[in-house]
Amino acid sequence: MRFHSVRRGACVMLGAAALLAGCGGGDGSGGGTVIIGTGQDPKTLFPPASDNIQARVVTELIFERLADRGGSLNTLGDAGFVPRLAQRWDWSADSLRVTFHIDPRARWQDGRAVSAEDVRFGFAVFTDTIVGARTGADLRAVVDSISVGDSLTCTVWFRQRSPERFDVLVTSLTPLPAHLLRAVRRDSLALSGFARNPVGNGPFKLVNWEQQVRLELAPSPSYAGARPALDRVIWTFAPDASTLVKQFMAGESDFLENLSVDDAAAAARQPNLRVIRLGSFGYNFLQFNLRDGASDRPHPLFGSRTLRRALTMALDRQLLVRSVFDSLGRVGLGPFVRAQWSADTTIAQIAFDRQQAARLLDSLGWHTGADGIRTRDGQPLAFTLIVPTSSNPRQSFAVLIQEQLRIAGVKVDIERLDGNTLVDRIQKHAFEAAMGGLAATPAPSGVKQTWTGAAARDGGLNYGRYENAAFDAQVDSAISAAAQASAKSHYRAAYQIIVDDAPAIWLYEPPTLDGASARLQLGTLRPDAWWMGIPSWSIAPGKRLPRDAAPAKTP
Amino acid sequence: MRRFLLARGAQALAVIALVATLAFTLVHLAPGDPFAASLDDPTNTAALHAQQMHRWGYDQPLPVQYLKWLGNLARGEFGWSHSRNRRVADVLLETVPRTFLLMGAALVAGVLAGLALGTWQAARRGTPAERASGTLATAVLSVPEFLVALAALALPAARWHLFPVSGIADPAMHDSMSAIGRAWDVTRHLVLPAGTLALLTAAGVSRYHRSAMLAMLPEEFVRTARAKGAGEYTAVVRHALRNALGPLITIVGLLLPTLFGGAVFVETIFSWPGVGRMMVEAVGGNDYPLVLAGVLVGSVLVVLGSALADVLSALADPRLRIEA
Numbered sequence: 001m002r003f004h005s006v007r008r009g010a011c012v013m014l015g016a017a018a019l020l021a022g023c024g025g026g027d028g029s030g031g032g033t034v035i036i037g038t039g040q041d042p043k044t045l046f047p048p049a050s051d052n053i054q055a056r057v058v059t060e061l062i063f064e065r066l067a068d069r070g071g072s073l074n075t076l077g078d079a080g081f082v083p084r085l086a087q088r089w090d091w092s093a094d095s096l097r098v099t100f101h102i103d104p105r106a107r108w109q110d111g112r113a114v115s116a117e118d119v120r121f122g123f124a125v126f127t128d129t130i131v132g133a134r135t136g137a138d139l140r141a142v143v144d145s146i147s148v149g150d151s152l153t154c155t156v157w158f159r160q161r162s163p164e165r166f167d168v169l170v171t172s173l174t175p176l177p178a179h180l181l182r183a184v185r186r187d188s189l190a191l192s193g194f195a196r197n198p199v200g201n202g203p204f205k206l207v208n209w210e211q212q213v214r215l216e217l218a219p220s221p222s223y224a225g226a227r228p229a230l231d232r233v234i235w236t237f238a239p240d241a242s243t244l245v246k247q248f249m250a251g252e253s254d255f256l257e258n259l260s261v262d263d264a265a266a267a268a269r270q271p272n273l274r275v276i277r278l279g280s281f282g283y284n285f286l287q288f289n290l291r292d293g294a295s296d297r298p299h300p301l302f303g304s305r306t307l308r309r310a311l312t313m314a315l316d317r318q319l320l321v322r323s324v325f326d327s328l329g330r331v332g333l334g335p336f337v338r339a340q341w342s343a344d345t346t347i348a349q350i351a352f353d354r355q356q357a358a359r360l361l362d363s364l365g366w367h368t369g370a371d372g373i374r375t376r377d378g379q380p381l382a383f384t385l386i387v388p389t390s391s392n393p394r395q396s397f398a399v400l401i402q403e404q405l406r407i408a409g410v411k412v413d414i415e416r417l418d419g420n421t422l423v424d425r426i427q428k429h430a431f432e433a434a435m436g437g438l439a440a441t442p443a444p445s446g447v448k449q450t451w452t453g454a455a456a457r458d459g460g461l462n463y464g465r466y467e468n469a470a471f472d473a474q475v476d477s478a479i480s481a482a483a484q485a486s487a488k489s490h491y492r493a494a495y496q497i498i499v500d501d502a503p504a505i506w507l508y509e510p511p512t513l514d515g516a517s518a519r520l521q522l523g524t525l526r527p528d529a530w531w532m533g534i535p536s537w538s539i540a541p542g543k544r545l546p547r548d549a550a551p552a553k554t555p
Numbered sequence: 556m557r558r559f560l561l562a563r564g565a566q567a568l569a570v571i572a573l574v575a576t577l578a579f580t581l582v583h584l585a586p587g588d589p590f591a592a593s594l595d596d597p598t599n600t601a602a603l604h605a606q607q608m609h610r611w612g613y614d615q616p617l618p619v620q621y622l623k624w625l626g627n628l629a630r631g632e633f634g635w636s637h638s639r640n641r642r643v644a645d646v647l648l649e650t651v652p653r654t655f656l657l658m659g660a661a662l663v664a665g666v667l668a669g670l671a672l673g674t675w676q677a678a679r680r681g682t683p684a685e686r687a688s689g690t691l692a693t694a695v696l697s698v699p700e701f702l703v704a705l706a707a708l709a710l711p712a713a714r715w716h717l718f719p720v721s722g723i724a725d726p727a728m729h730d731s732m733s734a735i736g737r738a739w740d741v742t743r744h745l746v747l748p749a750g751t752l753a754l755l756t757a758a759g760v761s762r763y764h765r766s767a768m769l770a771m772l773p774e775e776f777v778r779t780a781r782a783k784g785a786g787e788y789t790a791v792v793r794h795a796l797r798n799a800l801g802p803l804i805t806i807v808g809l810l811l812p813t814l815f816g817g818a819v820f821v822e823t824i825f826s827w828p829g830v831g832r833m834m835v836e837a838v839g840g841n842d843y844p845l846v847l848a849g850v851l852v853g854s855v856l857v858v859l860g861s862a863l864a865d866v867l868s869a870l871a872d873p874r875l876r877i878e879a
Contacts, residue, residue: 035726040836043638044640132606132607137600187610190640191635191640195640196640208730211639211641211646211649212650212826212828212832212833212836213722213723213828214722214726216726232727234726234727236726236826237826238721238722239823239826239832239835239836240823242705242708243720243825246712246720246721247720247721249713250712250713252719252720252721420585420586420591421586421587423586423591424586458601459602459604460601547725547728550727550728
């Protein structure tokens with residue numbers, strides 16, 4: 001903070017013109033330009049409607065929230081959370097209210113002061129069903145209302161003392177400029193000009209956005225916090241993954257997310273590039289449909305817990321992961337990722353044991369036939385595994401699984417489907433087994449929306465329709481436990497139940513490999529949101545390129 | 556001629572209407588919808604999804620949606636792009652000129668190169684060089700566009716750094732360049748994608764043009780020119796080539812749909828922000844209005860190309876007008 005004050009003071013000395021251009025120097029000789037290659041445009045820059053990752057990345061740099069998760073990625077209570085728009089917050093004695101004190105220096109990019117009313121207005125927009133905000137339902141479930149004390153003080157009234165209520169509040173709500181948006185009809189907000197040309201309060205402002213071409217951000221002169229070190233951050237969009245990689249390898253971009261293992265190896269061989277490995281926030285699995293198609297009848301094969309366990313036992317998951325990701329992947333341990341605070345690597349796994357798998361299958365009446373495939377009452381032990389053509393790792397896993405299960409006497413037919421067809425089939429439960437994957441967040445409570453009985457009904461994400469009341473109860477207890485130790489204990493019990501029940505074979509946590517030019521000084525990247533570190537990125541002085549001196553386009 | 560143009564116009568409208576209807580039906584019957592997000596997004600609840608579908612009228616019966624779409628189209632409204640969150644017409648205004656630039660450059664370069672090659676091959680008929688170039692042209696024609704594009708991307712761009720890998724302009728420097736610098740910047744970015752399409756165009760044109768030239772060279776007027784002392788260049792280029800250009804009019808018209816099809820792959824691979832790439836992304840996201848607008852642009856282009864070829868052929872050959 002001290003350093004920041006000195007810098008801002010220096011800016012004033014340089015005069016108004018320099019202020020407008022930013023402390024990095026109006027001639028562009030200061031902070032330089034970073035180009036980030038990515039596959040898709042944001043759909044919108046209106047925070048409540050941000051529904052793809054690119055929109056989230058950009059809006060979280062343009063808009064600042066009240067507070068943010070800290071490096072520990074804790075989601076219980078407010079421990080470890082760092083102030084952003086709010087300088088501090090105070091809890092009421094009954095912990096059903098929290099009062100935020102907004103930084104008096106905070107300004108919207110049009111010069112207006114950020115006020116408590118903007119927080120209340122943001123809440124009203126996010127929770128209005130007509131707006132259709134993705135996080136609206138979570139906010140409505142946790143927060144009853146927001147009241148305004150004075151222009152810089154607002155109080156959030158929670159519905160109940162759920163341990164993750166603070167996390168839900170600060171990660172789901174973005175204050176919005178009431179003075180600009182109040183007059184716009186709520187159902188038109190997402191389609192308004194603001195959604196393409198937003199006025200935020202964060203460290204960066206939008207300079208230029210040409211869809212399919214590029215999006216450019218520059219430091220916001222009105223930002224209350226420390227000025228970002230860079231002069232410009234530019235995203236370029238290329239739909240083809242191999243084009244993105246070639247662009248990165250050729251030095252046309254400085255940063256590229258989600259490199260494949262092969263591309264990461266190639267990048268690591270180039271002296272001007274480096275590869276950064278982050279904690280994974282995704283886990284992949286072979287999901288069984290426990291019901292017979294869309295009906296409520298048990299699936300003739302996967303309705304049997306013993307058979308699911310036998311199939312899990314027949315797979316050498318360690319070998320599978322090594323075959324696809326070399327040493328970079330990690331075997332999945334259950335419906336969680338190691339980067340979550342609830343993760344428990346001591347959960348007893350169904351170990352690879354081909355002989356025990358054979359004994360279990362024999363005990364179920366599945367005996368090996370002349371062609372090596374097991375049969376029972378004339379029916380072969382066979383199923384169809386659907387795989388998205390868009391994912392090379394999942395296709396590789398499917399083929400390897402097919403071979404390992406063939407050795408166990410199980411016939412697997414692989415059906416490769418394009419993304420839309422696969423989604424449609426899974427959502428309609430029209431599959432036997434699928435190569436699935438889930439994106440997790442630091443909040444482990446997301447497991448309720450993906451694996452519990454409630455999520456198996458009413459359009460939930462539990463597409464395999466696994467149901468176990470004991471698992472649901474442990475998840476509910478974990479979610480309502482205030483102390484992390486108690487919550488961890490319940491999560492552990494829940495994870496053990498689901499791993500034992502084997503509604504899926506937990507295959508892998510994909511490696512998160514990002515590529516960066518060696519000229520970038522990145523600091524520590526947050527595994528769940530690497531982009532939050534961009535304001536502190538810089539370019540080593542001796543490694544400037546001509547593009548670092550090019551001035552930003554006037555917005 | 557007027558009757559001929561009217562007949563061709565009516566035919567073109569019928570084709571466009573048929574294509575639009577077919578596209579509308581197929582797009583809506585395909586799996587997914589504009590608001591079906593990925594399977595791993597817990598925030599896209601069933602209720603939210605239903606709300607969005609209702610808001611945009613996608614929960615109405617297909618015939619009702621079709622009639623509404625036709626009504627909007629008649630008023631010149633292409634609808635709202637869900638994947639880009641803006642009017643489809645605005646998206647088209649941005650992307651169509653870029654695709655025309657790409658296709659125009661490829662067409663001019665491809666036709667000129669094909670003419671030169673075809674003429675040269677006809678003049679050098681039977682020589683080893685002619686046979687080798689013919690084999691090469693056939694080989695290029697038999698390779699899919701995306702492979703040629705990938706090869707162009709891998710070598711001249713990624714390995715030799717002769718041209719930019721992708722995009723339409725330098726993302727960091729373009730705005731600070733002079734007008735000439737900006738034009739040069741776009742040209743540099745245009746070379747590989749247009750070159751890929753031009754290469755395929757040239758290979759096709761050269762095969763047609765070689766045959767046309769071989770039919771012209773033994774003609775009496777060429778022989779007469781030679782007998783009157785015209786040199787080989789004059790006989791081939793000024794006499795045979797001029798008369799062999801007739802069939803090319805039809806071919807150039809018919810090249811437009813082929814070029815448009817090729818642009819879909821080339822724009823995607825080189826990240827050229829035109830209609831082809833727009834279509835690929837719109838199909839992936841089930842952005843119905845954008846897909847349909849792209850199909851309409853494509854079908855208009857095809858019909859226009861075909862009609863243009865007919866009209867130009869009819870202008871060149873009055874017998875065709877009478878038959879029409």
